[in-house]
Amino acid sequence: MTEDTGPDDERWLVVNGRRWRRTDPSLPADLVSALTSHLGRGRSGVRRAQGDPDATSAARRRVDLAKHGLGERGPYWWDEPEGDRLRRAKEALAELEDLED
Incomplete structure (x- = not known):
């Protein structure tokens, strides 16, 4: 079940009582x-x-890079300037595209 988290709705999603960081909007x-x-x-x-x-290990690396790029892991996206967030996402994507399947 998905719940509202109040004023932090843009930052967090609660599913079955567990809080997950949302993708950087x-x-x-x-x-x-x-x-x-x-x-x-x-x-x-x-x-x-x-x-x-x-x-x-390789698959988990791909998951971790993608989640960092989306802002769902690593520094809180709302604490960083947008330019830094965009740069991190682009760098993660570039690294992911360089990975072998």
């Missing part, structure tokens, strides 16, 4: 879409990699 839609695609591929990779430590 200042990021352009095309950048969010590309990062979200990598996030999905990383999550699928984690599921497929069961029992293979190297594949699991």
Whole structure:
């Protein structure tokens, strides 16, 4: 069940009592879409990699990079200037695109 978190609704999403950081709303839609695609591929990779430590590590790296790029991990996006947030997202995407599948 999704709940409102009050004045911090733009920052947090609560699902079944657990609070998750939302994606940085200042990021352009095309950048969010590309990062979200990598996030999905990383999550699928984690599921497929069961029992293979190297594949699991690589897939988790993809998830972590995507979530950092989206602002869902790392420094709180609302505490940083927009330019820094955009730069972090673009750098994460560039690194993700350089990864081998």
